[in-house]
Amino acid sequence: MKKIKGLRWYMIGLVTLGTVLGYLTRNTIAVAAPTLESQLHITTQQYSYIVAAYSACYTLMQPVAGYILDILGTKIGYAMFAILWAIFCGATALANSWGGLALARGAVGMAEAAMIPAGLKASSEWFPAKERSIAVGYFNVGSSIGAMLAPPLVVWAIVAHSWQMAFIITGVLSFIWAIGWLIFYKHPKDQKKLTDAERSYILSGQEAHHQQDNASKLSTRQILCSRQFWGIALPRFLAEPAWGTFNAWIPLFMFREYGFNLKEIALFAWMPMLFADLGCIIGGYLPPLFQRFFGVNLIVSRKLVVTLGAVLMIGPGTIGLFTSPYIAIVLFCIGGFAHQALSGALITLSSDVFGRNEVATANGLTGMAAWSASTMFALIVGALADTLGFGPLFAVLAIMDLLAAVAIWGLLSNKPLTRCAAYPVTG
Structure with a gap:
């Protein structure tokens, strides 16, 4: 059988x-929001309930999805969740009220809760530290x-057919990918097309808690009790x-604050996400650079990326000080770059901290913490945007990111968890 060089990069692709x-299925609702408000007579607060329904279900399902992925494995577990979110996304087209949209988006959120834990688990399987x-x-x-x-x-x-067609298209695309995942994804130990040299490079470059099956898998209680x-x-x-x-409110913000129509939203609303792409990629290369030039260890290098992203988030926090929509777009671009660099490190x-058989569970639990805050803030935006305005809310987000940087330096030790017979978890 012909071997494929650099197969780990195809897998991460x-x-x-x-x-x-x-995220295409997730953001479909945001772009369609002005049309949904008009055709289904949805208010800003009702739209916030739809966003919160997704976030709440995503939040509650994060640790469950992580646990299921650790039990079923990356291949089967991720495929199962992807098929479900594809079906639920397509079913959103059947909704005819904000309540129906909230129900459908909540179901999508439950299924998509596996996305980040599965991606992280696959990365830990296919890449050295x-x-x-x-x-x-x-x-x-x-x-x-x-x-x-x-x-x-x-x-x-929407222009060519209807808002319903947008959800059907994104659902079908996700379903096709899920079938492809089932066909092509395998663990490096089982992938026959992987060269022996690359397999050795991957496995030898992983920490001990990723190289072994880790029979002393941490319980959920042990994870939660660790600093x-x-x-x-x-x-x-x-x-x-x-x-x-950013994901749920930028199109509606531009529509309400600057009077953007659908075509203008299509023209400008993607730009912050392009810079978010750059933040993901550049943020991924920064930790090795920080290790090389500053002589810090792996975990400290991640902390430095979080800190850099938090400082840059001051940019979108000042949106309320400007009246130009183009300045707002520029500041959103800075925010997109900053947050995705920060998020990737987190x-x-x-x-870096948890073992191979508990990493998805741990990530699901941290994701639950993250999305519980996102759910609450979506409701706050819905309640205050029409009266207080968006500007002060974006300022609050910048302050929260700066506090996140303070918290990571104060709480996170510069070494992974250790295990011993008497004290199975120490921080």
Whole structure:
């Protein structure tokens, strides 16, 4: 059988495509929001309930999805969740009220909760530690590519046919990918097309807690009781509302604050997501550079990326000070870059700290913390945007990101969890 050189990059490409389609289905609702408000007579607050339904179900399902992935494995577990989100996304076209949309989007959120834990688990299986942040950066770039593709695709579907067609198209695309995942994805130990040299490179470059089956798998209670967990979970709690707000509210913000029509939304709303792509990729390369030039270890290098992203988030926090829509777009671009660089580092930390058979569970739990904050902030935006305005809310997001940087330095130890007979978990 012919061997394929650099197969790990093809595998992360497959993961990235899944993330692209997951975020395409997620952002379809945001781009369609002005049309839905008009045709279904939905208010801003009711739209916030739809966003919150997705976020709440995503939040509650994160640890469950992570646990299922650790039990079923990356291949079967991820395929199962992807098929479900494809079906639920297509079913959104059947909704005829904000309640029906909330129900459908909640179901999509439950299924998509597996997306990031599965991507992280695949990255920990296919990449040595020194390349893992790069791999996570590439699969995380799918989130902003999906969000970037959503405006032109959804607007085209609405103009050419209807808002319902937008959800059907994105659902069908996700279903096709899920079948492809089942066919092509395998663990490096089982992949016959992987060269012996690359297999050795991958496995020898992984930490001990990723090389072994890890029979002493940490329980959920042990994970939750570790300081290392909270050193990741609290910063994610503080930082995630920014990304949730960018994804769900930028099109409606431009529509309400600057009077953008559908074509103008399609023309400009993808730009912050392009810079988010750059943040994912550049943010993935920064930790190795910080290690080389500053002589810091792996975990400290991730902390430095989080700090850099938090400082840059001050940019979109000042949107309320300007009246030009073009300045707003520029500041959103800075925010997209900053958050995705920061987010990639936070997500990767779970694989730096936790073992191969618990990494998806741990990431699911930190994701639950992150998305609980995103859910609450979506409701706050819905309640206050019409009266207080968006400007002060974006300022609050910048402050929260800065607090996330403070929290990660104060809580997260500079070494992974250790295990011993008497004290199975120490931070």
